[in-house]
Amino acid sequence: MVAPAEASWPYPEAAWRHVVAAIDDSGYLASKIASCTKATVEDYLPLAPDLKGHDFDKSTICHWRRGGVKTPRREKMVVLKLTLLRLDDPSWRRWSDEQRMTALRDAIAFADEVWRLVVESRKSRTVIGVGKMSARHARTVHLLGEYGALLLQHVNDDDMAEVEAKLAVLHQLAGDGDDVRYWSALALVANPAYEAPSSHEKLLEQARCYAAEYKRAGEHSTARIYLSAAAKRGDGLAAFELGLMADFEGNAQEAVDHYQRAADLGCLDGQLRAERLKATVA
Known part of the structure; x- marks a missing residue:
C-alpha cells in the first residue's frame, strides 16, 4: 500500500506547511491527536498491515510543527490523516467497510501529496546545489x-x-x-523502491553490474572506474575483469598486474591467467 521509505533529507517547507495545515485545521491539540494514533493503527491493521508500529506521540507532532525533522515516513502521514478523519466524525465507530476504505484512500492521497512536495523541493535544491x-x-x-x-x-x-x-x-x-x-x-x-546494497558483497556486485553496462555500451574507461574502485575494496572478480580488458587491448604487463591482484584476492582464474601471460611476455 504505502512504500516504506524514510529519507535523510531536511523537511521541505512546502511539505511541512501541508502537514501543519492539516493538524491546525482539525482544531485538536497535538496531545489529543497523538493519543488516538495507536487505536487508529490497531483498527486499520486488517486493511493496512504496514501501518503497524507507526503510531506516534505528541513530541513527533511538535517536531513536525517546527519543521525540525527529516522527511517523515509515508505510513505516519497515513496514520495522521486517518486519525484526523476519525476525530472529525464522532460516528466513525459505525463506519461501513466502504467508508473505512474511503478514509484509507483519502489518507494515502494525503501522504502522497506530502511526498510529492518533498520530491519537488528536492528537485529545486539539487539544481541549485549543482549550479553553485x-x-x-x-x-x-x-x-x-x-x-x-x-x-x-x-x-x-x-x-x-x-x-x-x-x-x-x-x-x-x-x-x-x-x-x-x-x-x-x-x-x-x-524512487521509493530504491534499495541500497545491503552488504559489502552486494556493493561489489552492484559495481560490477554498472561496469558491465558501460562495457556493453563501449564505454570502457567508465567501466574501469567502477572496476578499479571495487578492486581497491578487495573484489577479486573486478580485478580479474580489469585484467581481461587490458589483455584484450594488448596491454600484457598491465593485464598481468591485474590478474596477479585478482589472484591475491582469491580469484583462482587470475592466477592461471597471470602465469600463462607471464610465459608469453617472457
Whole structure:
C-alpha cells in the first residue's frame, strides 16, 4: 500500500506547511491527536498491515510543527490523516467497510501529496546545489573527474534515480560515509523502491553490474572506474575483469598486474591467467 521509505533529507517547507495545515485545521491539540494514533493503527491493521508500529506521540507532532525533522515516513502521514478523519466524525465507530476504505484512500492521497512536495523541493535544491558547486559536489568531481561532473549534470533526470544510486555506490566504495547517506537519501526520495546494497558483497556486485553496462555500451574507461574502485575494496572478480580488458587491448604487463591482484584476492582464474601471460611476455 504505502512504500516504506524514510529519507535523510531536511523537511521541505512546502511539505511541512501541508502537514501543519492539516493538524491546525482539525482544531485538536497535538496531545489529543497523538493519543488516538495507536487505536487508529490497531483498527486499520486488517486493511493496512504496514501501518503497524507507526503510531506516534505528541513530541513527533511538535517536531513536525517546527519543521525540525527529516522527511517523515509515508505510513505516519497515513496514520495522521486517518486519525484526523476519525476525530472529525464522532460516528466513525459505525463506519461501513466502504467508508473505512474511503478514509484509507483519502489518507494515502494525503501522504502522497506530502511526498510529492518533498520530491519537488528536492528537485529545486539539487539544481541549485549543482549550479553553485557545493563542497559535496566538489568532492564528487575530485573523486571521479569528468565522469563525476557528468553524473552531477544528470542528477534528477529520471524517476528511477539511477544517477543518484551510482553516486552512492561510488562514494561507498571510496569510504565517504556522509556522501553515501546523502546520495542514498536522494535516490530514495526520487524512487521509493530504491534499495541500497545491503552488504559489502552486494556493493561489489552492484559495481560490477554498472561496469558491465558501460562495457556493453563501449564505454570502457567508465567501466574501469567502477572496476578499479571495487578492486581497491578487495573484489577479486573486478580485478580479474580489469585484467581481461587490458589483455584484450594488448596491454600484457598491465593485464598481468591485474590478474596477479585478482589472484591475491582469491580469484583462482587470475592466477592461471597471470602465469600463462607471464610465459608469453617472457
